[in-house]
Amino acid sequence: MFMQVENVYKSYNKEGGFFYSGKLDVLKGIDFSIKEGECVGLIGESGSGKSTLSRVILGLEKPKQGSVIIEGISASKWMKENRGGMSVVFQDYTSSVNPFFTIKNIIAEPMIMAGDKKNLHEKICALLEKVGLPSTMINKYPHELSGGQLQRVCIARAISTHPKFVVLDEAISSLDVSVQSQILELLHKLKHEMNMTYLFVAHDLQAVANLCDRILFLHKGKIVEDLASDELALATNDYAQRLLNSVMPLCIGKNKCNLNKNLPPLQVV
Ligand SMILES: Nc1ncnc2c1ncn2[C@@H]1O[C@H](COP(=O)(O)OP(=O)(O)OP(=O)(O)O)[C@@H](O)[C@H]1O
Ligand SMILES: [Mg+2]
Numbered sequence: 001m002f003m004q005v006e007n008v009y010k011s012y013n014k015e016g017g018f019f020y021s022g023k024l025d026v027l028k029g030i031d032f033s034i035k036e037g038e039c040v041g042l043i044g045e046s047g048s049g050k051s052t053l054s055r056v057i058l059g060l061e062k063p064k065q066g067s068v069i070i071e072g073i074s075a076s077k078w079m080k081e082n083r084g085g086m087s088v089v090f091q092d093y094t095s096s097v098n099p100f101f102t103i104k105n106i107i108a109e110p111m112i113m114a115g116d117k118k119n120l121h122e123k124i125c126a127l128l129e130k131v132g133l134p135s136t137m138i139n140k141y142p143h144e145l146s147g148g149q150l151q152r153v154c155i156a157r158a159i160s161t162h163p164k165f166v167v168l169d170e171a172i173s174s175l176d177v178s179v180q181s182q183i184l185e186l187l188h189k190l191k192h193e194m195n196m197t198y199l200f201v202a203h204d205l206q207a208v209a210n211l212c213d214r215i216l217f218l219h220k221g222k223i224v225e226d227l228a229s230d231e232l233a234l235a236t237n238d239y240a241q242r243l244l245n246s247v248m249p250l251c252i253g254k255n256k257c258n259l260n261k262n263l264p265p266l267q268v269v
Helices: 050-057 075-081 103-113 120-130 135-139 147-159 177-194 205-211 229-234 238-245
Strands: 003-013 023-034 039-043 065-070 086-090 165-169 197-202 214-219 222-228
Touching: 003 050, 023 050, 023 222, 039 050, 039 205, 050 165, 050 197, 065 075, 086 147, 103 120, 103 135, 103 147, 120 135, 120 147, 147 177, 177 197, 177 205, 197 205, 205 214, 205 229, 214 229, 214 238, 222 229, 222 238
Parallel strands: 039 197, 039 214, 086 165, 165 197
Antiparallel strands: 003 023, 003 065, 214 222
16 A cells, blocks of 8 residues: 555634634545555545645645555655655646746756756756657746646656655646646656656546546545546445536446436536
8 A cells, every 4th residue: 555544634723803713624534545556536626625635645734633654654754765755736837836947947946855966957858858848948937838838847847856646736727628638648648657646636527537546535524435437437425426417428338327317416616
């Protein structure tokens, strides 16, 4: 087993103006595991806690209770022992890069932090080509690139340290549909070439089903369904069924599509 998320709880203080007004329980006992080389999708409605869970896994936030274990040791210890072993691509590619840095410096930053300082120029040119960008872009600035190009730069940066595990938090959500499918193809290709393990967070069930081996449905602070992508029709949980009903094309061609048609479809935002 690559990663185990065990009984994770996370709460935030509710905004209460001058007066303290209680806690917002976002994660209420999250349990799941990810095998090495697996691509796991995490789906749930806006505000359900997907980014919170991602941040807990990345060690950016501490859970109130529970733990994240990677390759048998605590995630924090694993990250110290595997510098650059875990990386993330966020939805907002514009604010996740320094506008005053060239593409070269943006990609070089985590490499240098992970102790990789030799032949940076050549390595970064190769990374740009790997994500489908010309190496001549190396000296450009973020504002000179399109959204899709900049997100490819963020992916190049994320894979620059040869991570074992990559969290993609809505990494394609801000892109237009044709660019989304190009980036999905790129992620698919990189996953196989570099044998990475992915946690792919998204609203879009179809994109998740295309890329991922397994899908976790997060609802009301819990994982309510955990299914292989080719067994989505076996969903028994009401929330998962309603979400699946809203993207019925997924079911075309399935022999046993036992989704409950009486439930209203969810609005996928
Ligand atoms: N730092 C924080 N302080 C207080 N509340 C927070 C904080 N971060 C998130 N929340 C709240 O926790 C809940 C879950 O937020 P989160 O961003 O994890 O949801 P999400 O599933 O990623 O949503 P989206 O799909 O819109 O990105 C929301 O109600 C949000 O307002
Ligand atoms: Mg989010």
